[in-house]
Amino acid sequence: MNLEKLSEILKNEPKFRYAQINKALFQDYISVWSEASSLPKILRERLTAECSLEIKAQIFKTAGGRKSEKALITLADGEIIETVLIRQRGEKTEKAETAEKSTGRNTICVSSQAGCPLGCAFCATGMNGFSRNLTAEEITEQVIFWARRLKAEGKGEKIDNIVFMGMGEPFLNYAEFIKAVKFLNNPETMNIGARRLSVSTVGLTEGIKRLAGEKIQINLALSLHAPNDTLRRELIPVAKKYPLREIFKAIDNYISRTGRRVMMEYLMIKGVNDSDKNALELADLMKNPLYMVNLIPYNATGKFKPADRERIAAFKKILEDEGVPTTVRLSFGTEIAAACGQLRGKRKGYV
Ligand code: SF4
Numbered sequence: 359m360n361l362e363k364l365s366e367i368l369k370n371e372p373k374f375r376y377a378q379i380n381k382a383l384f385q386d387y388i389s390v391w392s393e394a395s396s397l398p399k400i401l402r403e404r405l406t407a408e409c410s411l412e413i414k415a416q417i418f419k420t421a422g423g424r425k426s427e428k429a430l431i432t433l434a435d436g437e438i439i440e441t442v443l444i445r446q447r448g449e450k451t452e453k454a455e456t457a458e459k460s461t462g463r464n465t466i467c468v469s470s471q472a473g474c475p476l477g478c479a480f481c482a483t484g485m486n487g488f489s490r491n492l493t494a495e496e497i498t499e500q501v502i503f504w505a506r507r508l509k510a511e512g513k514g515e516k517i518d519n520i521v522f523m524g525m526g527e528p529f530l531n532y533a534e535f536i537k538a539v540k541f542l543n544n545p546e547t548m549n550i551g552a553r554r555l556s557v558s559t560v561g562l563t564e565g566i567k568r569l570a571g572e573k574i575q576i577n578l579a580l581s582l583h584a585p586n587d588t589l590r591r592e593l594i595p596v597a598k599k600y601p602l603r604e605i606f607k608a609i610d611n612y613i614s615r616t617g618r619r620v621m622m623e624y625l626m627i628k629g630v631n632d633s634d635k636n637a638l639e640l641a642d643l644m645k646n647p648l649y650m651v652n653l654i655p656y657n658a659t660g661k662f663k664p665a666d667r668e669r670i671a672a673f674k675k676i677l678e679d680e681g682v683p684t685t686v687r688l689s690f691g692t693e694i695a696a697a698c699g700q701l702r703g704k705r706k707g708y709v
Pocket residue numbers: 474475476477478481482483484485524525526527560699
C-alpha cells in the first residue's frame with residue numbers, strides 16, 4: 359500500500375471521497391480497488407493502475423490448528439518484518455490460568471521496528487540485529503493484512519486486540535508508534551478502541567512519560583523479566599541506563615495520570631529468574647495495587663531453557679500468597695516461532 363500516492367491522486371477529488379475511501383480501505387478492508395463499489399469506475403481504474411493495495415506476505419500456520427499464524431511481510435524496500443495473529447476463539451485452552459482463556463479473542467501482535475537494536479539476551483529478534491524503524495503506515499499495514507484475512511474467511515471474526523509486542527522496542531520509534539496508534543483508534547479510519555491496544559516496553563522511561571501525557575489511553579506493559587537491576591542488566595543490556603527505581607517512578611506517574619493498571623511481563627527462564635527467592639524479590643517490587651504480573655512460559659531460542667510448568671505454578675503461588683495479582687499466559691505458536699521473543703528467530707530458514 360502507498361497512502362502518500364493515494365493522497366496525491368485524491369487531491370482534486372471532493373471531500374466526501376475521502377470518507378468513501380476510508381470506509382473501503384479501513385472498515386470494509388478491500389484488497390483490490392474493483393471492490394470499492396462506491397467509487398466512480400474511472401477513479402477505481404486509475405487507483406488500480408497507480409496505487410496498488412497489495413501487501414506482500416508469506417503465511418505460516420500451526421499444524422492442524424487455528425491457534426496462531428505468522429506472516430512475513432515484505433516492505434517496499436525489501437525489508438522483511440513479522441506479525442502474528444493469535445486466534446483463541448473456540449479453542450480448547452490449557453489448564454494454565456490466563457485472563458484470556460474464557461473469552462476467546464483474535465489478537466494481533468505487530469512489529470514497530472525491523473529487527474531491534476537492544477539485543478536482549480533471551481530474544482531472537484535482538485540476536486538478529488537492527489535494520490530500521492517502521493513508518494506508521496508499515497505498522498498499521500500489519501493490522502490491515504490480518505483484518506483482510508479474517509474477512510476473507512467469511513466467518514464474521516474480527517480483530518479484538520492489538521499488541522505492540524512484535525519486533526522492536528516501540529518507544530525507540532515513538533513518533534511513528536503513536537501515529538499508528540492514533541490512526542488505529544481514529545473513528546474515521548480503523549476505529550479500534552484504545553483499551554484494545556497495548557504497548558510493551560523494556561522500560562524506556564522517556565517513552566513511559568510521553569505515553570502518560572497522551573490523550574489516548576492505551577494499555578501499558580513493562581517487559582520486566584528480572585526482579586533486580588543486577589540480573590536485569592544481564593538479560594536486558596539497556597537496563598544499565600534505566601534502573602528499576604526510575605522505571606517504577608515513571609510507571610507510577612503513568613498510573614496516577616491515567617488510573618490504568620500496568621502489566622509486568624515476566625518470562626520464566628529455567629535456572630535464571632525462576633527461583634523462590636526471585637519470586638519473593640518480585641513480590642517486593644509490586645507495591646502498587648494497579649501492578650499485575652503476567653508470567654510467560656519462555657520459548658527456547660538459544661542458550662536459555664524454559665522453566666518447568668511446576669516451577670511456574672510454585673512461582674505464581676508465592677506471588678499470590680504475597681497478595682500480587684498474577685496470571686500465566688498461554689504460550690502461543692511455538693511451532694511457527696511466533697511466540698514472545700521468537701520473532702525473526704528463524705527468518706533465514708524461511709526466506
Ligand atoms: S525483547 Fe524487545 S527490546 Fe529486547 S531485543 Fe527483543 S524486541 Fe528488542
